[in-house]
Amino acid sequence: MRQHELTQAVKNSRFPKSIFFGYYVALLLLSGVHIGLLIGVEKANFNDIIIIITLMSYWALVAGGLTLYTRHQVRKTYELPMLRLADAAAKIAKGDFSARVETINEREKFDYLDQMIEDFNKMAAELGSIETLRLDFFSNVSHEIKTPIAVIQNSAEMLKKPDLSEEKRQEYVDTVTTAAKRLNTLITNILKLNKLEKQSITPHVSEFDLCDQLVQSALLFESVWEEKGIEFEADIADERKLITADAELLPLLWNNLLSNAFKFTEQGGTVTLREYTEDGRVVVEVEDSGCGMDEQTKKHIFDKFYQGDTSHSTEGNGLGLALALRVLQLTGGEISVESETGKGAKFIVTMNI
Ligand SMILES: Nc1ncnc2c1ncn2[C@@H]1O[C@H](COP(=O)(O)OP(=O)(O)OP(=O)(O)O)[C@@H](O)[C@H]1O
Ligand SMILES: [Mg+2]
Secondary structure: OHHHHHHHHHHOOOOOOHHHHHHHHHHHHHHHHHHHHHHHHHHOOOOHHHHHHHHHHHHHHHHHHHHHHHHHHHHHHHHHHHHHHHHHHHHHHOOOOOOOOOOOOOHHHOOHHHHHHHHHHHHHHHHHHHHHHHHHHHHHHHHHHHHHHHHHHHHHHHHOOOOOOHHHHHHHHHHHHHHHHHHHHHHHHHHHHHHHHHOOOOOOEEEEEHHHHHHHHHHOOHHHHHHOOOEEEEEEOOOOOEEEEEOOOHHHHHHHHHHHHHHOOOOOOEEEEEEEEEOOEEEEEEEEOOOOOOHHHHHHOOOOOOOOOHHHOOOOOOOHHHHHHHHHHHHOEEEEEEEOOOOOEEEEEEEEO
């Protein structure tokens, strides 16, 4: 595609073949005038010196005209666009990623310089969005760290009070412990995400039983479903499903999907974990009868730090699904979600065997 675009651009070169015919006709006309002048001055019986001076002045005028014309053309076609490009590059170098350069021709008449300008604009836009992501990431991390630290500080101040009842003391200690755990999970998740983002290939591929892994992941949530009175169903169609993937990465995905399902489902709801094979691929579904989500939320759930449901925002940091997605990118699977507000959610993961 890229190659095709470039060939197309080179076809629309700044030096079209017609330039040869332009020069040819112009030179013919100019030499016609030269001959005309020569005949004129000879007929007028001017002496040789005057003839030479006349012809030389004529060609000096021609050379001057051509120089002005070339200067104008070079300035219009190269210098001005290059100066604009240099200006924009200087702005970007100073951190202003909004700089853009206008293309010279209409899209249908694009040549390689237009192509270069367009690529430059794309590059500037890309850099701008990376910068926004980076700044967002820092402000999100700072925000997520500040909240539990404020809670710890506040509770520690309260614990200093001498006349504190045993009950209150226990309450503040619990608050400090919860906030510290939250900080711990946050840092662990950031480190995991950072590690996964740097990793470009799956390093520890091996054959393992996916069904067993799913059951093991589900069992981690036994106390949660018992405490919340949630009816949990594991509908595993295959008795044993050997797949070749990273056996250490995938539990991160199942645990995040299950943890969300249990977190966003109210007391007495249901959560189902399903596994089956379809068209030679293995499908894992995590379905719940919880609060569900609207279209707007669905668009952002895989973004880092995004939390759609504010009532649960004290639990977690919105990194779970970003991690899950990264795991799938590394293992080569796909994830989709079906959900409506108030009607539960179903996450569907499809992977090659
Ligand atoms: N099963 C679900 N039902 C309803 N909403 C969900 C479900 N799963 C995810 N979401 C929405 O997607 C958002 C992002 O989920 P994600 O797992 O990334 O973050 P989190 O669960 O809030 O925090 P963390 O995973 O870091 O503990 C959630 O805050 C929630 O709004
Ligand atoms: Mg989560």
